[in-house]
Amino acid sequence: MDGMQLLGLGRRLIELGRQVIDEAGPTAITPGEAAVIADVFRYPDCSVREIVARTGFAQSHVSASVSRLRERGLLETAADPADGRRTLVRLTDRARRAVRARADRPADEAIARAVADPDRARRVVALLDELARLLPPAKDGPRA
Structure with missing residues (x-):
């Protein structure tokens, strides 16, 4: 993965995150x-x-x-x-x-809509869960 791919992935994940949050009402x-x-x-x-x-x-x-x-x-x-x-x-x-x-709010439903195949959607969720565990948050400030 190169820097541009990483930025594109980041933008797509932000879009999905916003969908999840917006669905809260x-x-x-x-x-x-x-x-x-x-x-x-x-x-x-x-x-x-x-x-x-x-x-x-x-x-x-x-x-x-x-x-x-x-x-x-x-x-x-x-x-x-x-x-x-x-x-x-x-x-x-x-x-x-x-x-x-x-x-x-869990992101599973938004990911399932973004990835049409249910098996692939479950795999994406599992990979994102693993990535969240492996990639520590930036050390740029306190967390609430």
Whole structure:
């Protein structure tokens, strides 16, 4: 497998993952808000500036998203105890449970739809399970 094949596989797996999560039911959040939630899920107690740096969104977009999500009870903010000028962002317990419920859905059905042959679909699931065990997650931040 070369780098381009790996990138293509990664994109296809992301598509399948999104299908699984989307099947959990509709959400009332925009894709940008979903990206902010995903970033805060991965990096709790972070600043808006840090979210901007990781997502590549404009500061105004992230600030507006954080404000809307806070109003809807999905994010909470607090002053940084080490530097009162900074505001830290984290998911609420309600949002964390919702993210977990969506993310923890099994992918077997989506894979079965993507791979028409049932035996091959089971093989793909088994190979992905094995790959998940063999390939450790990136060491780029805390996990929630």
